[in-house]
Amino acid sequence: MSQRAIDALKSHLGPQGWLQGGEAAQLTRDVRGAYGGQALLVARPASTEEVATTVRICRAHAVAIVPQGGNTGLCGGAVPLGDARVMLDASLGEEPSPCIVLSLARMNRIVSIDPLRYTVTAEAGCVVQAIQEAAADVDRVFALDWGARGSAAIGGAISTNAGGINVLRFGNTREQVLGLEVVLPDGRVWDGLRALRKDSSGLDLKQLFIGAEGTLGIVTRAVLRLHPRPPREQTLFGAVGDISRLMDLFALARTVGDAELSAFELIPGDLVDMAIDRSATLIRPIATSSAWHVLVRFSGQEDVTEKLEVFFVEALERGLLTDAALAGNLAQEQNLWDLRDAISPMRMMTGKMLKWDASVPIDRIIPFLDEAQRRACAVHPPAKVIAFGHVGDGNLHLSVWPERPADAAGDQAFDMLCERIVIAIDALIWEFGGSICAEHGVGVENISRLRGQKAPLEFEMTGKIKAMFDPDNLFNPGKVFDSSFRKLTDH
Ligand SMILES: Cc1cc2nc3c(=O)[nH]c(=O)nc-3n(C[C@H](O)[C@H](O)[C@H](O)COP(=O)(O)OP(=O)(O)OC[C@H]3O[C@@H](n4cnc5c(N)ncnc54)[C@H](O)[C@@H]3O)c2cc1C
Numbered sequence: 001m002s003q004r005a006i007d008a009l010k011s012h013l014g015p016q017g018w019l020q021g022g023e024a025a026q027l028t029r030d031v032r033g034a035y036g037g038q039a040l041l042v043a044r045p046a047s048t049e050e051v052a053t054t055v056r057i058c059r060a061h062a063v064a065i066v067p068q069g070g071n072t073g074l075c076g077g078a079v080p081l082g083d084a085r086v087m088l089d090a091s092l093g094e095e096p097s098p099c100i101v102l103s104l105a106r107m108n109r110i111v112s113i114d115p116l117r118y119t120v121t122a123e124a125g126c127v128v129q130a131i132q133e134a135a136a137d138v139d140r141v142f143a144l145d146w147g148a149r150g151s152a153a154i155g156g157a158i159s160t161n162a163g164g165i166n167v168l169r170f171g172n173t174r175e176q177v178l179g180l181e182v183v184l185p186d187g188r189v190w191d192g193l194r195a196l197r198k199d200s201s202g203l204d205l206k207q208l209f210i211g212a213e214g215t216l217g218i219v220t221r222a223v224l225r226l227h228p229r230p231p232r233e234q235t236l237f238g239a240v241g242d243i244s245r246l247m248d249l250f251a252l253a254r255t256v257g258d259a260e261l262s263a264f265e266l267i268p269g270d271l272v273d274m275a276i277d278r279s280a281t282l283i284r285p286i287a288t289s290s291a292w293h294v295l296v297r298f299s300g301q302e303d304v305t306e307k308l309e310v311f312f313v314e315a316l317e318r319g320l321l322t323d324a325a326l327a328g329n330l331a332q333e334q335n336l337w338d339l340r341d342a343i344s345p346m347r348m349m350t351g352k353m354l355k356w357d358a359s360v361p362i363d364r365i366i367p368f369l370d371e372a373q374r375r376a377c378a379v380h381p382p383a384k385v386i387a388f389g390h391v392g393d394g395n396l397h398l399s400v401w402p403e404r405p406a407d408a409a410g411d412q413a414f415d416m417l418c419e420r421i422v423i424a425i426d427a428l429i430w431e432f433g434g435s436i437c438a439e440h441g442v443g444v445e446n447i448s449r450l451r452g453q454k455a456p457l458e459f460e461m462t463g464k465i466k467a468m469f470d471p472d473n474l475f476n477p478g479k480v481f482d483s484s485f486r487k488l489t490d491h
Pocket of ligand 1: 153156
């Protein structure tokens with residue numbers, strides 16, 4: 001059966017349209033090397049019609065589909081499950097299905113750009129940076145931005161409802177999407193490529209596919225919002241005086257320049273030191289070392305330097321900052337944001353990392369951080385806790401490094417210890433009214449943990465939606481939805 005599916009897919013897609021062997025293997029593991037499995041092949045359709053036919057062939061042969069954009073996702077959503085077989089609920093008496101990866105990489109065109117409408121239409125495999133550059137060419141801004149901009153694709157961003165450094169000013173991906181074209185699990189194409197700011201003609205179906213991580217449909221094209229390009233932008237890099245007063249610093253930035261404040265990022269001093277030590281190009285912005293640093297960017301139609309200076313002086317006077325530097329030219333500005341991009345605990349540290357992409361109400365960020373450190377150490381005193389993130393929108397990336405026992409005999413105990421830390425921090429996030437999936441999505445990583453975050457009624461409602469779109473569970477099975485939704489179908 002699988003071989004017939006492979007033959008049919010190869011003949012439909014042509015020699016450029018599929019990969020097997022070494023090249024395919026690379027695309028079946030995630031960016032962290034934490035997740036992955038085998039696929040029959042990697043399909044690389046070049047058009048919406050080819051995606052639709054691929055879906056129909058897979059459907060006819062009961063082959064599951066794992067959509068993939070840039071494969072930069074951090075929750076294992078874009079790669080096959082571990083054993084090359086999708087996990088269905090054994091109690092339903094079904095055989096698990098083999099899967100393919102469906103890469104959108106060849107569908108990478110900007111279809112059109114319209115500066116008067118402030119929109120761009122792009123294929124799903126178009127890389128985020130290419131859309132940023134196309135927007136800049138017509139004096140507009142495409143708001144999505146984060147470290148993986150050069151490889152993350154817009155279809156992946158839409159499917160994870162990605163965030164990044166500009167959420168504070170422009171909102172997350174959901175707020176950038178005006179219209180979508182989607183291939184549904186039955187192989188039909190939904191053309192929802194509308195470029196309207198206002199449309200109250202009933203349910204807004206595109207919202208279902210944003211953040212669905214390929215479980216309800218394959219996004220093939222999108223109409224995206226553009227924004228006016230602020231001609232002036234300037235960033236301050238500051239040493240935080242007292243982390244417990246970080247929200248006073250944030251409030252000050254809003255008071256001085258609410259309309260101008262476009263990014264507010266928190267970075268720990270030791271990661272700044274590591275990033276600079278490991279880089280041949282990064283320049284240390286200030287000599288003062290501190291446990292915590294902030295990057296504060298103001299953007300506007302007028303020169304923002306004066307406002308940033310007011311913010312700087314007042315923050316120094318009030319002890320909120322102990323030192324700071326304003327980027328004086330484009331190279332310095334770039335250096336600050338390159339430094340921010342280089343902050344990646346997973347690349348900088350070795351050993352087992354437990355990570356949280358947490359969001360909490362913004363006024364609770366610092367109490368949350370304190371308590372997270374306390375609880376991780378209560379479970380495991382030597383635990384090292386690192387946090388950084390887009391604190392201006394309540395998003396903290398928290399990592400915990402437990403100490404692994406030297407002897408292999410301790411492996412099982414170590415796994416149990418990690419589990420206890422995860423349970424303790426998840427519970428804390430929920431106590432603070434937060435989410436364990438702020439911007440990276442659910443994927444495989446968070447699927448079993450989500451049960452603690454939402455009421456059963458929410459799972460029932462979302463499960464019914466999944467069951468309606470994809471009753472056979474062929475679209476990215478084992479991601480976002482656990483198998484319980486199958487009990488909501490007639491199978
Ligand atoms: C260094 C680094 C920094 C990062 N910083 C941030 C950050 O600041 N903010 C943030 O939000 N994320 C960040 N990420 C995570 C990642 O870049 C985003 O989640 C991004 O949106 C993933 O895009 P992608 O194209 O790589 O998607 P993939 O990893 O390929 O896929 C992600 C999910 O979407 C599904 N999918 C992909 N394309 C489609 C499609 N066309 N139709 C349907 N489903 C699809 C996949 O099946 C998978 O479930 C970072 C990652 C790295 C490596």
